[in-house]
Amino acid sequence: MLLCAFGGFDLYAKTSYNFILVLTDDQGWSSLSAPMDKSLPEAKSDFHYTPNIDALLERGMRFSHGYASAPVCSPTRYSVQFGKSPARLRYTRVLGDNGADHNQVSIPQLLKAVDPDYRCAHFGKWHISADPERYGYDAHDGRTTNKEGGFTMRDHDREWGGYVEEDPKRVDSLTARAIDFMQGSIKNKKPFFVQISHYALHSDLVYSEDTFATTSLREVGQLHHNRAYAAMVADLDRSIGRLLEAFDTMDLAENTYLIFTSDNGGMPCLPMQINKGAPYAKGLNSPLLRGKWDLTEGGIRVPFAVMGPKIKPGDQSDTPVISYDLLPTIAELAGFTEALPKNLDGRSFAAVLNNSDTLITRPKEGLVFHFPHYNIVGINEPHSAIRIGDYKLLRFYSSGRELLFDVVNDPGESTDLSIEKSVLKAHMGAALDLYLEQVNAEKPEDSNSWKKGNFGGVKTRFFERYDN
Numbered sequence: 001m002l003l004c005a006f007g008g009f010d011l012y013a014k015t016s017y018n019f020i021l022v023l024t025d026d027q028g029w030s031s032l033s034a035p036m037d038k039s040l041p042e043a044k045s046d047f048h049y050t051p052n053i054d055a056l057l058e059r060g061m062r063f064s065h066g067y068a069s070a071p072v073c074s075p076t077r078y079s080v081q082f083g084k085s086p087a088r089l090r091y092t093r094v095l096g097d098n099g100a101d102h103n104q105v106s107i108p109q110l111l112k113a114v115d116p117d118y119r120c121a122h123f124g125k126w127h128i129s130a131d132p133e134r135y136g137y138d139a140h141d142g143r144t145t146n147k148e149g150g151f152t153m154r155d156h157d158r159e160w161g162g163y164v165e166e167d168p169k170r171v172d173s174l175t176a177r178a179i180d181f182m183q184g185s186i187k188n189k190k191p192f193f194v195q196i197s198h199y200a201l202h203s204d205l206v207y208s209e210d211t212f213a214t215t216s217l218r219e220v221g222q223l224h225h226n227r228a229y230a231a232m233v234a235d236l237d238r239s240i241g242r243l244l245e246a247f248d249t250m251d252l253a254e255n256t257y258l259i260f261t262s263d264n265g266g267m268p269c270l271p272m273q274i275n276k277g278a279p280y281a282k283g284l285n286s287p288l289l290r291g292k293w294d295l296t297e298g299g300i301r302v303p304f305a306v307m308g309p310k311i312k313p314g315d316q317s318d319t320p321v322i323s324y325d326l327l328p329t330i331a332e333l334a335g336f337t338e339a340l341p342k343n344l345d346g347r348s349f350a351a352v353l354n355n356s357d358t359l360i361t362r363p364k365e366g367l368v369f370h371f372p373h374y375n376i377v378g379i380n381e382p383h384s385a386i387r388i389g390d391y392k393l394l395r396f397y398s399s400g401r402e403l404l405f406d407v408v409n410d411p412g413e414s415t416d417l418s419i420e421k422s423v424l425k426a427h428m429g430a431a432l433d434l435y436l437e438q439v440n441a442e443k444p445e446d447s448n449s450w451k452k453g454n455f456g457g458v459k460t461r462f463f464e465r466y467d468n
Contacts (some may be wrong), residue, residue: 016115016191017309018256019330020178022243023080023195024236025073025125025149025202026292028266028285030303031224031233032057036303037064038316040411045286046221048233052241056260059244059307061353065408066304067387068264069323071293071371071378073146074127076263076323077197079459083327083346087370087384087441096373096448098129105341108136110331112195113338119190121181123174124197125149128376139181140294147382149199150206162205162228163210168234169200171239180244185407186250196243201266207231211238223286226270257308257333259326261406265291265299268414277379277462289413293378295385295394297411306353317356318408320387321349322367324386325360364388365435372397372442374449374459381460382444386432391421393428397444398458402429403466416466 029036034054069079075086082104086092090099100325108120116468122132122137123148132140141148149169152158167173178196185192200206205228207215212231224230240260247258254355268275268291268404285291285298292299304321307313324346331340332348343369343389366388374380384399390408395401404418404425418425435441 016118016335017333018182018185018191018252019111019193019334020182020243020247020256020258021080021193021195021326022240022258022260023077023113023124023197024260024262024303025198026264026266027199027201027262027303028291028298029288030285031201031266032303034058036062036064036066037318039064040287043411045224047224048230049218049239050216050233052244053238053260053303055311056240056244056258056307057305058314060258060311060313061306061317061356062460063304063306063321064316064318065320066261066302067300067320067322067367067369068262068302068370069300070369071264071295071299073125073202073263077125077127079324080326082389083324083341083344085324085368085370085439087436088343088345088439089197090440090442092370092442093373093447094127099442100129102128102130102134104135106135107195107327107330108193109165109332110336110340111191112136114331114334114336115191117190118193119181119185119188120193121178122195122197123177123181123196124170125199125202126197131136146199146202149202151199151202152204155204156271157203158241162207162212162231164209165206166208166234168206168208168211169198169202171198171200171235174198175239175243178243182246182250182252194337198236198239199231201229203272205229205232205270208235211235224284229270247303254309257306257330259306261304261323262302263323265297265302267292268294268298272377274376275378276376277303277381277460287412293371293375295371295383296379296413297392297407299378300369300385301411308353311353312356315356317358319349319350319352319356319359320367321352322346324347326340328349344374363435365431368432368435370436370441372444373447374454379460379462381458381462382447382450383437384432386435388428388431391417391424391428393425393432395429395432396460396462398454398456399460399463401463404428414465
């Protein structure tokens, strides 16, 4: 047994791995000062400064095709915990009815099945309609939502104009409490899982006084130029730096995985605007199309990285991974050998961490996304998407249209291939149909947005970019 001194007590190397999951809120794929895809060096911010998150990418493996399972926050959070798609869970939007069955198996419960000594904690935004304790969390903040992070919603000037707080978006206290939890686990010789669910970068735009002052000295960019938002990004990055410093101080590199990702894509513009699918002059997630609320790449492709034992520093995988893969991946890394819960959509990408070119064996439907709702700040039409291989199909229910994109070579979804590759479009459409039918997914006409006056009407302006 390996012994070492830390803070006046002894540590010992356990066979059980530790896990740290950092889940940010509304963080765009190209919002960092380093690109998520090294082959697209321009796909990064020209104003945001994220040296600590950049360092995290360099210390592990970045996934250039990492996806959130939904274009909005709460459904993705369900998906992370339970390893299933929002369509299968029957919960695809925060507003309206929640059809999810909360009798699910979570990450902590699987870890405790491997080793009952696991201590598990969740700090920050939960946004699931059941208590965290029910799913095996020993320490948690309860059923928190956006408001605990300073979301005012109806105060437009404060929400989008920005303001100073000593602990903006709780970035400092969340990280401090997570570090205390990890130290306590180590002191008591217990393996741990801790999820830090940041309230940043969701509105309101909140930042520290010093960070805003520093950000104000830098020249704004062409893509990103909102100083309040950039300061909030910098505060989040500073907290990630503190976590990495603690990670090193506690000598966790040999037995701890740190996973970093976001719940959905970034805001497509600031402040939020009623867009109805019309083209933005230049979206904040460029080169990706659009952003939060939509199943275009800007709404679902997100920062995604893992550092930990035997992961090659600075590596990149182009293998698509998604939020609901986290549960089976953590289970495999922890040594779970029993049968996983039934009807999981997630597949483990543990093998990818050792070989970045490894492909994941998935069901024939690949990755499925479902947002059967109208939303005037988004595309404003119920739609679904499916990705198989390099291609992604977008289906629009009211307009009766389907668009096909090669998202590897055309991440901006600028060229519709649905006519050129009609056979592939039909194949992907059939796979999408079959999956949604099998999971009894919500239908557009079941949505509150349908019942509140839309009734299947074509209201989107999304297709202007293709029809012209």
